[in-house]
Amino acid sequence: MHTLTTRPPIPIYPLERDEMTGGSSFSIVRSAGELPYEPDVLLPHRKAYYMLVFTKQATGRHWVDAVPYVRQNHALYFSSPSQLLVKEEPTPFWGARIMFTNEFLALQQNAALRHLPLIQNPQNGHELALAPADEAVVDDLLAQLEAEHHRPGEWQHPLLSAYLTVLLTYLSRLYTEQFPGGEPSADQRLLRTYRASIEEHFRERHEVGAYAELLHISAGHLSEVVKAQSGRSAIKHLHERLVLEAKRLLCYTPQSLKEMAFDLGFSDASYFNRFFKRETGVTPAEYRASIRKMYQ
Known part of the structure; x- marks a missing residue:
């Protein structure tokens, strides 16, 4: 685990401009086992966006707010802009990442997403296990999201929002099952x-x-x-x-x-x-x- 000794305060990394949508508020990236070159994430940092990482196969360990997580196969890892992240070493994984910003959630068609349990995260969770049936649903929704992500046009953003709403709502149900809490009064x-x-x-x-x-x-x-x-x-x-x-x-x-x-x-x-x-x-x-x- 690296700690800072001479660096300035903890950096906050923005979401890079997405080549397909032309914006910097939403992105989806597939990974098929490539070894990423991510030297900066080996040091403490925050991301200025929400991130969902779906792992079909993964190795290594990372830290979220000083809590270690050994990455598991068939899982979802999720983080918010406020959390402090560190990866111990660059390791390959097979799966996908979805990233979106607070500005994306502020759009009228996405306003309801902000209130979902997965986004609110009242139990301070970070990891969800995906059963085979759940993973099949997630895979299908990811495929729909990825297809729209590669199809620019006037309907792209509404459809991305629609599929993302279904995905986050489904994951929020899993969240409430794995981190029980019930409907809020x-x-x-x-x-x-x-x-x-x-x-x-x-x-x-x-x-x-x-x-x-x-x-x-x-x-x-x-x-x-x-x-x-x-x-x-x-x-x-x-x-x-x-x-x-x-x-x-x-x-x-x-x-x-x-x-x-x-x-x-x-x-x-x-x-x-x-x-x-x-x-x-x-x-x-x-x-x-x-x-x-x-x-x-």
Whole structure:
């Protein structure tokens, strides 16, 4: 596992311009065992897009937010723009990748996709096993997507959206089966909205009241619903997100404690140090030393 020692903060890679659609918001790529040349992905990075990787045959190991995954055959791996990714080494795989951006999801015909469980990912999953029947359905939909991807014209984008909607809806059903949760109630939707707001604003908003104001509800109601639905206080959700980002920075960047505190919106490094130790039981320096030793 590589860690950064002299590189700048974690890079974010955009989706490259697609030759078939002419845009940079959606792409589908087949792989038939070629060994990719991807030197940059061997270092910590984020992608500025959602990615679904369907593996018929695969080898190697990669990391998502400091969690290792040994790649399996007949599986789906999915990631979102916020996650921190590392691949240990370039390895061939047989399958396909689908990539799309937030801008793609913002299109009117794709708006409903943003609310699917696979995209929301409330259980923080990354891997789905595909049974033979599921893989057959996925293969058929991938073939339809690929055919439209190679057929430019006025109907290309509507059909790509239609096939992708079916695919992501089908995978969302698998997601709910493999990561049980059920259909969300109004209170569960509020919890998801709160967590999404944290994802967007955690660096500059450190108080529950600030999120209640964003959501146009009282802080007391927000705290009550979040506690009832998740078993954890509203402030705990916020602190967990700050700790996750701090762990990413400690593991993958050479930032000093002062730089990290500023990046995460803390007034000074000593306050950040106390916050991190209170939440994790160790200081940032102790965590950095232990996690890098584990990855070596």
